Amino acid sequence: MNSVMLVESITELESIYALNLQLYVGVEEIISKKKAEFAIQYLEDKGIPPMIIARESIDGEETAKLLLNYISSKNIDTTLIVIGKENPPTNNIHFLSSALDLKPIIMIVAQTLGVTAHDMANKVVPTYFPIPITYFTVLNRAVCEVFVEKVDHPGEYAKVIEENAIFTQDFIQNLIRQGNRELFVHKDHRLTFVNNVSAEIINKIDIEMLNKDEQIQATESTSDLLAKKLELVGVTEETVQLANKNMKQIAGLAKKNKKLSYLLEDLLRNRSSFRYRKIMILSYIAIHMMKHIDWGTPEQEAKLSFIAFYHDIFLTSDDEVMIKSKKDLRDSDLSGMKKTIVDKHASMAAELVSQIPKAPMGIDTIIRQHHGNMNGIGFSEHYGANISPLAIVFIIAEDFARELILDDKARFNKGKIIRTMKERYPTARFAKIIDALDKVTI
Numbered sequence: 001m002n003s004v005m006l007v008e009s010i011t012e013l014e015s016i017y018a019l020n021l022q023l024y025v026g027v028e029e030i031i032s033k034k035k036a037e038f039a040i041q042y043l044e045d046k047g048i049p050p051m052i053i054a055r056e057s058i059d060g061e062e063t064a065k066l067l068l069n070y071i072s073s074k075n076i077d078t079t080l081i082v083i084g085k086e087n088p089p090t091n092n093i094h095f096l097s098s099a100l101d102l103k104p105i106i107m108i109v110a111q112t113l114g115v116t117a118h119d120m121a122n123k124v125v126p127t128y129f130p131i132p133i134t135y136f137t138v139l140n141r142a143v144c145e146v147f148v149e150k151v152d153h154p155g156e157y158a159k160v161i162e163e164n165a166i167f168t169q170d171f172i173q174n175l176i177r178q179g180n181r182e183l184f185v186h187k188d189h190r191l192t193f194v195n196n197v198s199a200e201i202i203n204k205i206d207i208e209m210l211n212k213d214e215q216i217q218a219t220e221s222t223s224d225l226l227a228k229k230l231e232l233v234g235v236t237e238e239t240v241q242l243a244n245k246n247m248k249q250i251a252g253l254a255k256k257n258k259k260l261s262y263l264l265e266d267l268l269r270n271r272s273s274f275r276y277r278k279i280m281i282l283s284y285i286a287i288h289m290m291k292h293i294d295w296g297t298p299e300q301e302a303k304l305s306f307i308a309f310y311h312d313i314f315l316t317s318d319d320e321v322m323i324k325s326k327k328d329l330r331d332s333d334l335s336g337m338k339k340t341i342v343d344k345h346a347s348m349a350a351e352l353v354s355q356i357p358k359a360p361m362g363i364d365t366i367i368r369q370h371h372g373n374m375n376g377i378g379f380s381e382h383y384g385a386n387i388s389p390l391a392i393v394f395i396i397a398e399d400f401a402r403e404l405i406l407d408d409k410a411r412f413n414k415g416k417i418i419r420t421m422k423e424r425y426p427t428a429r430f431a432k433i434i435d436a437l438d439k440v441t442i
């Protein structure tokens with residue numbers, strides 16, 4: 001049997017690995033232990049599996065080192081992935097920084113177990129792909145149709161949940177009582193399903209338990225999950241709650257950095273999307289600019305965190321986020337429906353934030369104005385005199401963030417960007433705010 005040992009204190013990772021490694025590599029069992037001591041006890045009794053994934057240290061215990069010492073004392077060939085700091089591999093030990101970066105983990109596990117891409121592609125997958133029913137206890141909606149195997153006709157399946165339909169936990173508990181240990185999704189939907197359930201589980205992890213790279217990846221995953229949910233179900237209690245949580249996570253991460261360069265490096269290292277980089281960098285710049293503006297207060301900083309997070313929330317792809325003028329929109333390859341959303345995204349986002357309980361006063365107005373038009377529809381190159389000062393801070397911060405993200409060397413030439421911006425926004429009101437930008441530590 002293909003089994004992988006996981007030594008990890010974050011329990012959610014066990015379910016994420018079990019599902020993904022089963023799907024991509026055919027791993028049948030995850031042996032999960034919470035620290036080295038328990039893992040070594042197991043190895044002593046049952047022998048060493050070919051693959052172990054372990055966190056570098058857990059609660060002060062040098063987990064990976066203890067495991068390594070044990071394994072080398074037994075002279076057994078096993079592959080270890082150590083989650084801690086990214087480093088080149090030595091012998092059979094791989095060093096990764098994030099337990100949430102599933103791609104390299106899947107690749108190493110596949111290599112170790114001798115599973116090739118060819119094997120995976122040619123693997124015969126049953127038409128109805130089984131998912132342990134426990135995964136449905138963390139969901140309230142299925143992204144694809146879900147089936148049960150008929151009790152009296154094994155091999156036949158009956159649909160129990162429609163695509164995108166909401167279901168209750170009572171419903172799932174009932175299926176469990178009826179003896180269902182697995183539910184089934186069509187094999188063509190298995191990747192979508194597994195990705196969605198993984199994102200839902202990642203969202204449940206307490207972010208404080210994660211290291212910095214993992215925090216970046218977890219908040220990006222939640223941000224993508226939110227974008228998809230908004231697209232699908234719009235503004236509901238669930239999406240509003242998720243958005244609020246994600247916004248606080250992102251503002252917290254942006255604030256933690258002493259220099260913008262550190263944040264940029266983290267985002268580059270984690271291969272974050274343009275969309276996510278933009279939210280993070282923009283939050284950082286907007287918050288820090290406020291510290292150098294005479295009317296800046298902590299309340300204004302909080303407002304900017306909100307605005308940075310929500311203003312483009314209806315834009316779900318990098319292509320959409322890149323659009324900043326009427327011409328960009330006209331020339332884009334987006335579908336007609338997407339083009340309409342991009343055109344109206346500022347007004348839609350303003351509408352959304354006005355429904356958020358306890359959102360700071362007036363942020364809907366600024367979100368509506370962020371492309372220069374007072375009604376939140378379309379794009380304007382000219383900013384009228386009636387645009388609010390906070391909107392100006394935001395527009396400048398966003399433009400600067402964009403320059404930095406499009407060219408990761410640009411940060412070494414801040415002066416050049418600032419000169420271009422002064423030409424782009426020639427009025428005195430803008431010039432004064434651009435000066436605050438000059439004082440932000442990069």
Ligand SMILES: [Fe+2]
Nearest residue numbers: 311312370398
């Ligand atoms: Fe934007």
Ligand SMILES: [Fe+2]
Nearest residue numbers: 311312370371
């Ligand atoms: Fe926008």
